[in-house]
């Protein structure tokens with residue numbers, strides 16, 4: 780089903796704690812919150828470190844490299860602005876086991892997505908915001 784042009788995609792609504800993520804995305808950087816005390820990464824942005832309850836959290840720039848942890852292909856229209864089918868993917872970032880982002884895989888046919896495939900961040904500039912997405916890593920495309 781083709782998207783309905785008259786209905787825009789819903790835009791992100793940054794909060795005081797997630798503003799840095801969206802500001803960085805606009806500069807095509809992937810920034811993730813990191814605990815200044817236990818050094819663990821946290822996603823999505825929170826008030827307290829879920830590991831040590833520290834309030835000392837800071838944005839940290841990521842490599843943008845990761846792998847597909849799990850995925851599904853969405854065939855049912857949940858919102859008329861989104862054309863189906865599309866991928867809904869949990870990417871585990873290389874920096875920390877269990878550090879996962881819900882995202883899409885782009886520049887890749889849906890039937891080529893595999894659990895464990897290496898991916899890298901890419902940025903989709905939208906109307907007033909930029910969305911971090913992932914695509915197959917360069918080595919994956921050649922191989």
Ligand SMILES: [Zn+2]
Nearest residue numbers: 814817828831
């Ligand atoms: Zn911590």
